[in-house]
Amino acid sequence: MSGMSLHKKLEENAGLLIFGILFVSAIGGLVQVLPAILQDSLNTASANARVYNAVELTGRDIYIREGCSVCHSQQVRPLIAEVERYGPYSQAGEFVYDRPFLWGSKRTGPDLHRIGGKYSDDWHRIHLIDPRSVVPRSIMPGYPWLAERDVKTSDIQAKLRALQLLGHPYEQADIDAAPGQLEGMKEIDALIVYLQMLGSFHAEDSADGHSENQSGAH
Amino acid sequence: MADLPSGFWSGWIVVVTIASLLTLAWLVLSVYFSADASDAHASEHEPVWDEDLREGNSAPPLWWFWLLFGAMIFSVIYLMLYPGLGAFRGMLGWSQHGRLDGSYAEFDQQFEAARTTIVTSSLGDLQGDAELMATAERLFNRNCSACHGEDGGGQANLFPNLMDAEWQWGATPEQIEQSIRMGRNATMPAWLAPLTEQGVEQVAAYVQTLGTAQATTHPGQVQYSQFCAACHGVDGSGNPMLGAPSLSDDNWLYGDSLDAIRLSIAQGRNGHMPAFNEQLDDAQIKLLVALLTRQ
Numbered sequence: 424m425s426g427m428s429l430h431k432k433l434e435e436n437a438g439l440l441i442f443g444i445l446f447v448s449a450i451g452g453l454v455q456v457l458p459a460i461l462q463d464s465l466n467t468a469s470a471n472a473r474v475y476n477a478v479e480l481t482g483r484d485i486y487i488r489e490g491c492s493v494c495h496s497q498q499v500r501p502l503i504a505e506v507e508r509y510g511p512y513s514q515a516g517e518f519v520y521d522r523p524f525l526w527g528s529k530r531t532g533p534d535l536h537r538i539g540g541k542y543s544d545d546w547h548r549i550h551l552i553d554p555r556s557v558v559p560r561s562i563m564p565g566y567p568w569l570a571e572r573d574v575k576t577s578d579i580q581a582k583l584r585a586l587q588l589l590g591h592p593y594e595q596a597d598i599d600a601a602p603g604q605l606e607g608m609k610e611i612d613a614l615i616v617y618l619q620m621l622g623s624f625h626a627e628d629s630a631d632g633h634s635e636n637q638s639g640a641h
Numbered sequence: 642m643a644d645l646p647s648g649f650w651s652g653w654i655v656v657v658t659i660a661s662l663l664t665l666a667w668l669v670l671s672v673y674f675s676a677d678a679s680d681a682h683a684s685e686h687e688p689v690w691d692e693d694l695r696e697g698n699s700a701p702p703l704w705w706f707w708l709l710f711g712a713m714i715f716s717v718i719y720l721m722l723y724p725g726l727g728a729f730r731g732m733l734g735w736s737q738h739g740r741l742d743g744s745y746a747e748f749d750q751q752f753e754a755a756r757t758t759i760v761t762s763s764l765g766d767l768q769g770d771a772e773l774m775a776t777a778e779r780l781f782n783r784n785c786s787a788c789h790g791e792d793g794g795g796q797a798n799l800f801p802n803l804m805d806a807e808w809q810w811g812a813t814p815e816q817i818e819q820s821i822r823m824g825r826n827a828t829m830p831a832w833l834a835p836l837t838e839q840g841v842e843q844v845a846a847y848v849q850t851l852g853t854a855q856a857t858t859h860p861g862q863v864q865y866s867q868f869c870a871a872c873h874g875v876d877g878s879g880n881p882m883l884g885a886p887s888l889s890d891d892n893w894l895y896g897d898s899l900d901a902i903r904l905s906i907a908q909g910r911n912g913h914m915p916a917f918n919e920q921l922d923d924a925q926i927k928l929l930v931a932l933l934t935r936q
Contacts, residue, residue: 454657458650501737503744543913546788549797557796
């Protein structure tokens with residue numbers, strides 16, 4: 424069978440043509456995406472990864488709601504300039520409890536994957552309310568309402584149960600205690616808790632054994 | 642770093658990739674070089690346009706062929722040299738973390754001499770070197786200015802002024818280095834409950850008079866000696882070991898208004914300086930100490 428006759432057959436048979444197009448379009452995904460989804464080593468939690476607690480999860484949802492990921496990525500690439508600036512590069516095992524992951528695709532502001540512990544809680548509070556009061560040349564908008572709004576406690580149990588269904592190891596006790604943990608918190612408090620834990624899933628002694636060069640301290 | 646695909650999925654990637662390449666090669670070659678391309682118009686059922694224009698009666702341009710051929714050759718060479726075919730690491734042994742290690746080796750080699758010089762120099766020598774001080778200022782800008790301000794003058798009535806003579810945690814180079822390396826956690830408790838509102842009022846007023854002649858006769862003195870003097874000293878001179886600031890001078894970290902002082906006493910203060918041990922190396926820390934102790 425030659426190329427021309429196959430061509431003719433495909434062109435004269437709509438069903439076969441549709442199947443052919445779908446099949447050819449799928450090849451990239453079959454090679455790149457499917458193994459990444461099903462390969463265990465990409466989905467194994469890093470040694471320090473754990474599920475987000477109720478407060479962190481709430482802060483994370485506020486991070487998503489306010490569109491932080493539009494300007495801030497959460498992926499430090501394995502390049503010296505990034506490791507020096509931000510800290511150890513991001514690894515797959517740190518994201519297993521991220522649904523959805525917040526890698527982002529654009530850095531109008533700096534990467535935030537290693538932001539935890541870099542500034543004090545007080546600084547984050549002032550900076551979120553009015554960024555230019557501490558960083559005069561910042562172009563980040565202020566988020567003053569976060570300091571006024573109470574966190575929503577009504578849906579946290581449903582969120583945790585949904586994640587539990589997806590295989591995140593929450594205990595019933597975690598779910599029972601969740602609304603209580605959020606009691607009396609403002610949205611800014613939860614967001615700061617989330618920001619301060621970013622980067623803590625990184626495991627120094629991960630499989631590649633290159634932790635020495637990732638600390639940024641040289 | 643997650644490893645390369647292994648086991649079944651490695652084989653899967655290899656098979657699908659190679660099969661796709663081969664199919665593509667066959668497809669391209671057959672379109673250009675198949676024997677029946679020329680007699681395709683033999684079929685009576687082929688549609689004909691514009692008198693003699695039919696499917697396949699003119700070959701696609703040859704440069705398309707070279708483009709596709711070149712792309713395929715490139716793919717084959719790439720897959721032989723770099724990781725791409727499942728678990729095969731490629732003949733160059735390239736990896737992302739390998740590249741990073743290489744960058745660091747180069748980086749360390751380039752700056753090792755400079756670092757050694759900085760670490761072994763005296764602070765005075767460093768302060769006399771304009772170029773190094775410019776580097777120190779850049780370091781300050783990148784790591785410290787977000788809290789302490791671009792001029793180091795402190796900000797927001799929360800982050801201390803580093804340009805004045807008062808150092809909450811001590812002014813010696815060793816103490817400043819310790820502050821940078823390990824961070825600092827101030828723990829002033831909230832005094833509203835033990836003092837009551839009236840007590841807070843009195844102590845706040847008393848504290849404002851510290852360092853002046855009225856201090857000795859002020860009614861707030863009794864409670865001050867009872868609750869505050871242990872950390873801030875009987876005369877309010879502070880204690881750098883505890884990070885307790887001097888209350889007898891005109892420097893007020895959290896603001897000099899009576900309201901601000903009242904708030905500090907009633908609610909306490911928990912200033913937190915993060916540790917920079919992980920982010921900065923010895924030479925960088927020393928440069929910052931030199932910058933901050935410069936007269």
